[in-house]
Amino acid sequence: MNISKQDVGILRELGRKAAELSATDDNKQKIDKWTRLTDLDKSAGPLQLIHLWPLAWAEALPDEQHLVCQNETARNYERDLRQRIWSVENLHDDTVIEPVIRYPHCVEITAYPELPVMAHYASDDHAKTGAFKFESPIVEMADIEKIGDPVVKVDAEQREGYKAEAEEIFGGILDVIPTGIYFAAKVVDEWAGLRGMENVYTDMMDESEWTHEALQRIADNFQKRFQTLEEQGLWGPWEKSDPLGSTGLRFNPDIPNYQDIMKKGKADLMDTWAFTCAEGFNCVSPGMHEEFDLPYNVQLMKLFKWVNVGCCEVLHNKVEFVKNVPNVRRISVSEWCDFEKAGAEIGTELLYGYKPSGVPFLGDGLHEDQVRKELRRVLDAAKDCPLEMILNIGGTLGGGDGAAKLVEWTKIAKEEIEATKG
Structure with a gap:
């Protein structure tokens, strides 16, 4: 061990x-509330959670200020633990901490070996700081024959080395589990990446049969990816405290805990949540969404116990379509939705997964009035629904003291939730 x-x-x-925080009564109560809420018990919520992507975490808890370890592997473990501990001790939202540590998975997945992603910076972007430009590899109709099987490679020796190292460090303190591989089923969005968004829209009208053939090939590829990872014990995550895509935590009476999965040695697809979305169909009619997305989601979502549908796309006018997705339990209601229409359509049949706007974070301080106005509107619109409010920050926290703004947001959310109960 080099640490x-x-x-x-x-x-x-x-x-x-x-481990100490995971054993508290407060943590156990949060687990109970998440379990009941995802079982569509409205009385368990509303629950609120902050889910940060790497860039936002880097702004909230900069490595140079918080990490002490010198070894890179040790710093990765330290970063994970400090972020989880800080969330519980400072945010006072409905974050749950489980007594686990995850070692790296050491897996490489190539979805389409014959169709490499062609992405590069614009030719005049000399600083290499702008957005990528994508060149779609599906040009001719015959090119869809290159949508074959995925390739999954595992470095088993390195994986076992990481496991042994983690057990040596954390043995007797935390349960050591693998970092499970998890991704959303995005048939339409992957097709857009292979074909180009403009072409996808025109192809649905001009080459509908060919489009369906391509989408079926992508769906088959997804299924093989899912089942290969399941068979090799790589599918995950095993812990329920890991956020589900754009929504909340994975606790549910029908989902086994990581201790049971450890005994089995792998997570079965049918014992886990799935996440599907079609952000490329944001401006597509409900009818075309149903024709070109639903058939493939029907095939794939049958593999899982429960399903979350949606991320940033607008779904308030497609709730009936969403209800036709097999095993659906959650729907993402993004900041661009009509909150009232969504609430009326969702009712008690699904978990209303509200994604608050990140715009109030822009600037040196949090724009409190904007936050309260949006929260009040959502809490009223979803008053008859099981409700979770997930601040999913994928980009910047907008300058200033990012950590302080996160703490303030959770405080405001708690106050507005309590006001509705009063």
Whole structure:
């Protein structure tokens, strides 16, 4: 093991803190509330959670200010533990911490070996800081024959090495589990990446049969990816405290906990949540959405226990379509939706997964009035629905003290939730 005794000591201390927090009554109560809410018990909510992507985390808890370990692997473990501990101790939202540590998966997936993604910076972007330009590899109709089977490669020796190292560091403190591989089923969005968004729209009208053939090939590829990962014990995550895509946590009476999965040695698809979306169909009519997306979601979502539908796309006028997706349990209601129409259509049949706007974070301080106005509107619109409010920040926190703005947001959300109960 290349990790120094000093780094090991730091990690073990953080591990003890995480285990201590996981055993508190408050943490157990949150698990109970998430379990009941995802079972569509409206009285368990509303629950609120902040889910940050790497860029936002880097702004909220900069490595240079918070990490102490020197070894890179140790720093990855330290970062994960500090983020989880900080969330529980500072945000006071409905974050749950489980007594686990995840070692790297050491897996490489190539979805379409014959269709490499062609992405590069614009020719005049000399600083290499702008958006990627994508060149779609599906040009001729015959090119869809290149949509074959995925390739999954596992470095088993390295994987076992990481596992042994993690067990040596955290043994007796935290349960050591693999980092499960998890991704959304985005048949339409992957097709858009292969074909080009403008072409996808015109092809649905001019070459509908060919489009369906291509979408079926992509759906078959997804199914093989899912089942290969399941068979090899790579599908995950195993822990329920990991956020489900754009929505909340995975606790549910019908989903086994990580201890049971550890005994089995792998997570079965039918024992896990799925996540599907079609952000490329945001401006497509409900009828075309149903024709060109639903058939493939029907095939894939049957593989799983429960399903979340949607991310950033607008779905308030497609709720009936969403209800036809097999095993659907959650629907994402993004900031661009008609909150009232969504609430009326969702009712008690699905979990209303509200995604608050990140715009109030732009600037040095949080725009409190904007946050309260939007929260009040959603809480009223979804008053008859099981409700979760997931601040899913995928980009920047907008300058200033990002951590302070996150703490303030959760405080405001708690106050508005309590006001509705009063």
